[in-house]
Amino acid sequence: MTIGRKKINYTATAGHLVIVDPSSSQPEARLFYVAFTQDNQKEEACPVTFFFYNGGPGSSSVFVLLGSFAPRRIRTSMPGFTPPAPYSMEDNSDSLLDKSDLVSCSSIP
Numbered sequence: 001m002t003i004g005r006k007k008i009n010y011t012a013t014a015g016h017l018v019i020v021d022p023s024s025s026q027p028e029a030r031l032f033y034v035a036f037t038q039d040n041q042k043e044e045a046c047p048v049t050f051f052f053y054n055g056g057p058g059s060s061s062v063f064v065l066l067g068s069f070a071p072r073r074i075r076t077s078m079p080g081f082t083p084p085a086p087y088s089m090e091d092n093s094d095s096l097l098d099k100s101d102l103v104s105c106s107s108i109p
Helices: 059-069
Strands: 010-020 027-038 048-053 072-074 089-091 101-107
Touching: 059 072
Parallel strands: 048 101
Antiparallel strands: 010 027, 027 101, 072 089
């Protein structure tokens, strides 16, 4: 993707994490995440921005990811009414990926 005049190569990763209660060794919580990370960056030099929303998996963060900060976004009719899905996608010139890696998390019931 390109932000301003800077080309940014990135990797998108989706997954889930399980938090285990150390006293019982039983699962205590589960998180779904989507991460966008710049390629070829030193981990210690790259900041990370976290977005955390309840619900999911994924549905609570879809518009944060695809509506504002992710490298791609849903094309909308803003400021007018945007009809329901299906949506077309476009590169997001307002993404924060040129300044920070991005991680969106949501809890899994």
